[in-house]
Amino acid sequence: MNEKDTAPAAGPPHFIRNIIREDLKTNKYGGRVHTRFPPEPNGYLHIGHAKSICLNFGLAEEFGGLCNLRYDDTNPTKEEVEYVDAIEADVRWLGFDWDDRKFYASDYFDQLYQFAVQLIKKGKAYVCDLSPDDIREYRGTLTQPGKNSPYRDRSVEENLDLFERMRAGKFAEGSRVLRAKIDMAAPNLNMRDPAIYRVKKVHHHRTGDKWCIYPMYDFAHGISDSIEGITHSICTLEFEDHRPLYDWFLDQLEIYHPQQIEFARLNLSYTVLSKRKLLQLVREGRVSGWDDPRMPTLAGFRRRGYTPEAIRTFAEIIGVAKRDSVVDIALLEHCLREDLNKRANRVMAVLRPLKVVIENYPDDLVEEMDAINNPEDPAQGKRKVPFSKTIYIEKDDFREMPPRHYHRLAPGQEVRLRYAYFITCTDVIKDKNSGEVVELRCTYDPASRGGWAPDGRKVKGTIHWVSVKHAVPATVRLYDQLFSKDDPNDEEEGKTFLDYLNPNSLQELKNCQLEASLSKAKVGVPYQFERLGYFCVDSIDSKPSDFIFNRTVALRDTWAKIEKKTQD
RNA sequence: UGGGGCGUCGUCAAGUGGUAAGACACGGGAUUUUGGUUCCCGCAUGCGGAGGUUCGAAUCCUCCCGCCCCAGCCA
Numbered sequence: 357m358n359e360k361d362t363a364p365a366a367g368p369p370h371f372i373r374n375i376i377r378e379d380l381k382t383n384k385y386g387g388r389v390h391t392r393f394p395p396e397p398n399g400y401l402h403i404g405h406a407k408s409i410c411l412n413f414g415l416a417e418e419f420g421g422l423c424n425l426r427y428d429d430t431n432p433t434k435e436e437v438e439y440v441d442a443i444e445a446d447v448r449w450l451g452f453d454w455d456d457r458k459f460y461a462s463d464y465f466d467q468l469y470q471f472a473v474q475l476i477k478k479g480k481a482y483v484c485d486l487s488p489d490d491i492r493e494y495r496g497t498l499t500q501p502g503k504n505s506p507y508r509d510r511s512v513e514e515n516l517d518l519f520e521r522m523r524a525g526k527f528a529e530g531s532r533v534l535r536a537k538i539d540m541a542a543p544n545l546n547m548r549d550p551a552i553y554r555v556k557k558v559h560h561h562r563t564g565d566k567w568c569i570y571p572m573y574d575f576a577h578g579i580s581d582s583i584e585g586i587t588h589s590i591c592t593l594e595f596e597d598h599r600p601l602y603d604w605f606l607d608q609l610e611i612y613h614p615q616q617i618e619f620a621r622l623n624l625s626y627t628v629l630s631k632r633k634l635l636q637l638v639r640e641g642r643v644s645g646w647d648d649p650r651m652p653t654l655a656g657f658r659r660r661g662y663t664p665e666a667i668r669t670f671a672e673i674i675g676v677a678k679r680d681s682v683v684d685i686a687l688l689e690h691c692l693r694e695d696l697n698k699r700a701n702r703v704m705a706v707l708r709p710l711k712v713v714i715e716n717y718p719d720d721l722v723e724e725m726d727a728i729n730n731p732e733d734p735a736q737g738k739r740k741v742p743f744s745k746t747i748y749i750e751k752d753d754f755r756e757m758p759p760r761h762y763h764r765l766a767p768g769q770e771v772r773l774r775y776a777y778f779i780t781c782t783d784v785i786k787d788k789n790s791g792e793v794v795e796l797r798c799t800y801d802p803a804s805r806g807g808w809a810p811d812g813r814k815v816k817g818t819i820h821w822v823s824v825k826h827a828v829p830a831t832v833r834l835y836d837q838l839f840s841k842d843d844p845n846d847e848e849e850g851k852t853f854l855d856y857l858n859p860n861s862l863q864e865l866k867n868c869q870l871e872a873s874l875s876k877a878k879v880g881v882p883y884q885f886e887r888l889g890y891f892c893v894d895s896i897d898s899k900p901s902d903f904i905f906n907r908t909v910a911l912r913d914t915w916a917k918i919e920k921k922t923q924d
Numbered sequence: 925u926g927g928g929g930c931g932u933c934g935u936c937a938a939g940u941g942g943u944a945a946g947a948c949a950c951g952g953g954a955u956u957u958u959g960g961u962u963c964c965c966g967c968a969u970g971c972g973g974a975g976g977u978u979c980g981a982a983u984c985c986u987c988c989c990g991c992c993c994c995a996g997c998c999a
Binding site for chain 1: 925926927928929930931934935936937938939945946947948949956957958959960961962991992993994995996997998999
């Protein structure tokens with residue numbers, strides 16, 4: 357028995373793990389496990405890709421195998437280097453490494469060309485002069501068989517000559533394609549003489565102007581897998597119909613044959629995960645860019661403050677199966693909170709400040725209160741938080757007319773200021789014109805320092821605060837779902853997904869006041885603003901003179917839920 | 925109406941003939957100087973439906989129903 361057999365299962369069983377275990381048992385690939393993650397560099401990676409990345413790299417890791425990064429760059433009209441760079445940064449950020457195994461389908465253009473020649477020589481491919489419209493016409497329909505192209509029976513010599521001239525740029529785009537000669541009556545449309553090379557007189561981001569013909573996905577992908585010695589070629593469900601073609605090319609060419617396995621792509625509630633739609637959001641300026649914190653892209657999640665660990669946990673927990681499904685975004689948020697709860701240090705910040713003057717507190721006294729950095733991690737120690745006569749509290753932590761079960765501040769009510777004192781509200785000052793509460797007058801109990809009453813009396817609520825003269829001002833961006841409909845892909849009559857954009861997905865609060873220690877806040881470090889949520893410094897817009905924080909995710913708010921329920 | 929897939933709790937998802945895991949969500953309770961965290965408890969006599977085989981069926985058979993994908997010289 358070797359190590360692989362005794363190693364504990366890294367995760368719950370799913371059909372692909374089962375297939376690999378079985379293949380290992382029967383020694384199908386000599387004990388190898390070799391996968392690949394094959395993005396097309398035509399957009400940024402999103403959470404759906406993360407599922408695939410975690411699957412492919414994760415499986416390789418789990419079974420002591422390898423996973424290649426391979427760009428499927430066979431269509432230069434859509435692909436750009438910007439995307440190549442972004443993809444690498446994202447995969448690395450997730451914590452995976454391809455070592456020296458970064459490949460491009462374009463690395464294989466010469467070999468691919470030779471394989472096409474081989475197919476022609478075998479009488480299994482031909483150059484077709486039909487126009488795109490005619491090809492569609494000849495293909496038939498779902499229920500009717502297609503008919504053979506009049507060019508289907510050209511001689512091998514003529515095909516070789518024509519294909520060579522295609523490569524040499526002698527023909528216009530759309531005038532000729534190389535097609536596989538399979539079966540125009542096949543019930544699977546993919547087998548009705550699919551195109552394998554087309555003329556595109558465009559510059560390729562890697563091969564420059566060397567080529568003016570480019571291979572199609574179906575031809576390039578399987579051969580690339582074969583060249584790289586891939587064992588399990590994992591892709592999404594829509595390629596299931598392409599598997600016979602994948603197999604056909606490899607069988608005809610008589611080369612090493614990996615197995616293609618399909619799984620259901622990820623769908624997330626309240627979001628869209630199609631490159632086309634995400635690109636549209638970016639191009640039309642509906643969001644600030646691919647890395648807008650509301651985007652489901654890895655770049656967006658990263659900027660928002662998500663951790664790679666949370667995303668990897670999520671990818672594991674959602675499972676892998678073949679049925680279409682929509683995962684509740686709440687599950688992703690759960691994985692996030694679970695991770696952040698362990699690693700984020702606590703800090704106090706007031707988002708919507710309400711000034712409170714503690715009338716019986718000495719005018720110029722400043723006390724340093726002891727605060728615990730992270731109750732989940734004692735190693736993080738303690739810090740000092742300055743306290744003084746005038747502080748800010750959260751507007752929402754005061755109600756002139758407190759509803760039932762409201763534990764916070766109200767006229768005549770006593771609450772605890774976290775790590776500080778018990779205070780009682782004695783007076784409410786309002787704006788003469790608007791009637792809005794602008795300031796509170798309170799008294800404190802000097803005996804309750806640190807938040808403990810020597811007489812043992814209890815106080816219902818504990819609220820956070822920031823000393824006015826020590827406060828660090830900041831802008832805080834609160835995010836909500838980009839779409840207000842649970843399935844924005846379900847476009848009703850006459851509407852598009854854009855009609856479901858949530859107008860309140862971004863709320864910017866300008867006058868926030870942070871605890872003094874936050875003046876040293878760094879990009880990339882998660883903070884929990886106590887009682888509010890997890891926040892991080894915005895990596896793009898924040899400046900020392902103008903602090904900008906993003907709310908990564910709010911804390912669970914049981915009170916909000918109760919209050920909402922009693923209102924309904 | 926051709927072909928390929930898929931239907932197990934509100935949402936994901938195990939289960940592969942021996943009598944429905946787990947997670948999220950939801951509801952209840954305990955602890956708590958975050959209405960956070962943590963901890964208990966509850967949550968499918970039922971596996972798309974109807975028949976059948978069997979001592980026994982989510983698992984096998986038959987028929988039916990529903991959903992997704994495919995007619996790019998996209999991937």
